[in-house]
Amino acid sequence: MNNISLNDFIRARISLLLDNIAVIGKDESLRFSDLVELPSNMHGQRVVVYISNTVNFIRALISLDGAVKALCPISTLTDKEELVHLLSQSQFDAVVTDLNDEHLEVFASLNLRFFNVEDMSFFDENNLNYRKQNSTWFVPTSGTTSRPKLVRHEFVSLAASSLKSKKKNASTEVWGQFYDLTRYAGYQVLFNSLLNGHALVTSSSYEQIHERVSWCAENSVTHISATPSQWRKILMTGEDAIKIPLKQIVLGGEAADQPLLNALRKHFPKATITHTYASTEAGLGISVSDGMAGFPLRFLDDSAGSASISIRNEKLFLSTSSSAFGYSDGIELKDSQGWIDTGDLVKIDGERFFIIGRESGIINVGGDKVNPEYVRQILLTHPNIDQVSIYGKKNPITGMVLVADIQLKPNADKELEKKSIKVFVKDKFQSKDQPRIINIDDEILVSSTGKLGKNHEIRK
Amino acid sequence: MTESIREIISATFANVFSEQVEGVPLPELSDDLILLQSGLDSMGFAVLVVELEERLGFDPFSVSDEPFYPSTFGEFVGFYEQHKPK
Numbered sequence: 001m002n003n004i005s006l007n008d009f010i011r012a013r014i015s016l017l018l019d020n021i022a023v024i025g026k027d028e029s030l031r032f033s034d035l036v037e038l039p040s041n042m043h044g045q046r047v048v049v050y051i052s053n054t055v056n057f058i059r060a061l062i063s064l065d066g067a068v069k070a071l072c073p074i075s076t077l078t079d080k081e082e083l084v085h086l087l088s089q090s091q092f093d094a095v096v097t098d099l100n101d102e103h104l105e106v107f108a109s110l111n112l113r114f115f116n117v118e119d120m121s122f123f124d125e126n127n128l129n130y131r132k133q134n135s136t137w138f139v140p141t142s143g144t145t146s147r148p149k150l151v152r153h154e155f156v157s158l159a160a161s162s163l164k165s166k167k168k169n170a171s172t173e174v175w176g177q178f179y180d181l182t183r184y185a186g187y188q189v190l191f192n193s194l195l196n197g198h199a200l201v202t203s204s205s206y207e208q209i210h211e212r213v214s215w216c217a218e219n220s221v222t223h224i225s226a227t228p229s230q231w232r233k234i235l236m237t238g239e240d241a242i243k244i245p246l247k248q249i250v251l252g253g254e255a256a257d258q259p260l261l262n263a264l265r266k267h268f269p270k271a272t273i274t275h276t277y278a279s280t281e282a283g284l285g286i287s288v289s290d291g292m293a294g295f296p297l298r299f300l301d302d303s304a305g306s307a308s309i310s311i312r313n314e315k316l317f318l319s320t321s322s323s324a325f326g327y328s329d330g331i332e333l334k335d336s337q338g339w340i341d342t343g344d345l346v347k348i349d350g351e352r353f354f355i356i357g358r359e360s361g362i363i364n365v366g367g368d369k370v371n372p373e374y375v376r377q378i379l380l381t382h383p384n385i386d387q388v389s390i391y392g393k394k395n396p397i398t399g400m401v402l403v404a405d406i407q408l409k410p411n412a413d414k415e416l417e418k419k420s421i422k423v424f425v426k427d428k429f430q431s432k433d434q435p436r437i438i439n440i441d442d443e444i445l446v447s448s449t450g451k452l453g454k455n456h457e458i459r460k
Numbered sequence: 461m462t463e464s465i466r467e468i469i470s471a472t473f474a475n476v477f478s479e480q481v482e483g484v485p486l487p488e489l490s491d492d493l494i495l496l497q498s499g500l501d502s503m504g505f506a507v508l509v510v511e512l513e514e515r516l517g518f519d520p521f522s523v524s525d526e527p528f529y530p531s532t533f534g535e536f537v538g539f540y541e542q543h544k545p546k
Contacts, residue, residue: 209496233502236495238531263527366503393510396521397529401506422479436480436507 005066005135006155010036010194013167017197020171024201024219025055032197038063044133048087048095048112049073049182050104054202056117057181058190060096065135065155072138072150073182077205079430080106082148086140089150089328138328139184141280147374150328151280158184159191160322161284171197176221176244178212178230180205184280185252189225198223209233210240217243225250228260229366229399235263236397242267250287252276253367254399255355258293265291277355281333282307282340283322294352315359316342363392365400368432375433379404382424384412389444390435404435405444414440465516465544466537472511473500473533480504491534498533518545 004012010032011018018033040063047068051057057073064071074086076099083106094113097104104114137158138150156163175193177200179186193200201219203212213234216224221244226234228251234241246268251260256275264273276287277295285307288295299309307320317339326333334340347356357363363370372390379388387407392400404425408417418440425434463471470489477486477500484499495505513519520543521528530536 210494229502232529233496235529236502236531238529238535259527263529266527395506395509396519397509398502398506401503401510403510436503437510 006159006191006194007036007038007062007066009155009159009163010062013195014197016169017171020197021199022194023055023058024199025053026203026215027053028055030055030059032194035059035062035194040064040067042094042096042115043067044069045093046070046091047072048092048107050076050095050097050099050107051117052076052204052206053098053117054177054181054204056098058194058200058202060117061190062194064096065137066133068135069133070136070138074140075180075182076103077180082430085147086150090138139187139280139324140182141184147371151324151333152326152328153324157283157322157324158187159195161188162191162195165196168197171199172222173198173248174220174222175200176212176216176219176224177202178224178226178234179253184278184283185225185227188278188284210237213237213240213244217245220245222246223248223250225252227251227253227367228256229254231260231264232397232399235267246271249273250276252278254364256293257399259396261291261293277316279318279342281324282318282342283320283324285309285318285320285342292352294349294354297348297351297353299353310339311346311348311353314346316344316346316355318342363390363400363402365392365402365432366398370402370433375402375404375429375435378428379406379421379425379435382421384409384417385421386410387444393437401437402433402435403437403439405439405441407441407444465540468515469512469537469540472515473508476500476504476508476511480507489533491532491537493533495530495533495536512540516540516544518543520544 014032019031021029022032022035023030038059042064045068047064049057049060049064049071051060061073072092074083087106087110092112094115095107096115096117098117107114134154137153137155139153140148141151175189175198177189179189181187181190190200192198201216201221203215217240224246231251247270249264249268249271252275261273272289273291274287274289277285279285286295286299286309300311307318310317319338319340323340324333343359344355345357345359347354361372363372375390376388379385385406386409389405391403393403395401406421408414418438421438473489474486481499481504487493487498509519509521520539523543528539530539
């Protein structure tokens with residue numbers, strides 16, 4: 001199985017379905033045969049993929065895998081500071097993009113060569129079948145700090161669960177895309193479609209949720225995988241949502257709570273509802289379709305999936321066949337027995353276990369990881385802030401909302417400073433890290449840094 | 461005279477909207493206003509629910525047995541009125 005690229009796998013696995021529609025975008029749709037005929041002349045290079053148009057993004061991935069030494073797809077919604085941070089973690093030669101120069105300053109400053117994705121059809125035809133590398137895929141994560149790291153995968157580890165199903169001679173599944181395709185969960189949806197001959201209906205997070213939901217209904221989407229926060233938004237579209245003829249609902253990226261599972265069951269009585277636990281580092285861990293929050297304790301003996309599970313010191317450990325190879329900085333993921341410490345805290349209640357938070361105190365806000373200590377340190381640089389406590393408050397609509405309790409320096413004007421802090425927050429933080437609720441208190445208690453303490457607990 | 465639940469929700473909505481949304485005028489808070497098209501994002505609604513809990517003293521989403529995801533402003537207000545503590 002060595003040296004087989006994404007392109008080769010598609011040809012081999014769905015040879016009878018190549019004339020089927022693979023990708024349905026707002027402006028253009030492509031057949032599988034359109035995708036596998038893409039050549040690449042970027043052999044041996046280390047390439048950043050920075051493409052806003054989803055259809056072009058998919059074309060680029062198929063063209064590059066197996067030809068380039070490494071590819072690092074990054075979301076074009078990434079803010080500048082985070083982009084600089086990600087690119088500093090490895091060496092890159094070039095960027096393939098559909099954006100114009102004003103959005104590419106960071107790449108220019110690193111002396112990367114630019115390739116416009118529109119020119120890809122002009123790439124070296126002679127090298128069409130010259131795909132001999134196991135390209136490294138760098139996938140951004142935000143596992144242990146609020147700043148994402150690059151995790152090293154190869155196509156076969158990223159696509160492990162999609163490759164497990166048998167070769168397909170027919171498909172009736174239509175998948176709707178909600179995840180960002182540069183994230184681990186997004187790759188699962190993409191590869192599952194490409195390698196099993198399913199059509200993928202794409203949309204982007206630039207679009208309003210009502211548009212995305214109507215677009216899925218219009219294209220008779222049968223399968224959607226999304227975070228609990230995204231599912232709540234989908235449900236909030238009301239009548240539009242139930243027009244989607246869903247057969248399969250998948251939830252991942254955050255813990256799925258019982259009220260949400262019940263609501264999905266009520267609105268989509270014919271759909272199978274599955275919630276999963278996966279991470280960029282460990283790959284796909286566990287999944288269950290019984291409609292109950294948490295996971296069965298019997299999974300500790302047999303998870304019926306690709307992962308072995310262990311709970312040690314109230315923490316979840318996984319051993320999987322689809323895990324990454326390591327971080328881009330060479331730090332190991334696994335212990336000597338092959339176990340990955342997920343850093344997720346577990347509570348056992350009856351016959352189930354529940355993921356209740358991160359050991360590091362990291363808060364999951366709508367699938368994005370927020371490091372409260374990072375937010376706290378930055379708020380402390382405000383001239384009139386004395387003490388800060390950051391925590392997540394549970395909320396029925398988004399799951400979690402970030403709260404800052406703030407004690408001002410003596411003699412600071414409460415009303416005036418509250419306004420100034422709100423401006424400060426918008427200026428200093430990207431959207432996910434912004435505390436949305438700011439309480440000015442006379443006195444607050446602050447626990448030791450970074451540990452899950454009184455002030456970092458998730459409050460209900 | 462005490463304010464009605466609708467009045468409190470409208471005032472709190474306007475307040476949260478002005479803090480969370482930039483460069484978009486406050487929409488008319490009519491019953492058929494689609495919540496996720498109002499300009500407030502889902503995180504904004506989370507803030508609204510938290511602020512309303514402080515103003516009204518209850519959170520209908522956590523007291524209700526039936527999960528509910530309101531689509532319009534009218535449904536949102538109705539849900540609060542329906543779950544007002546007796």
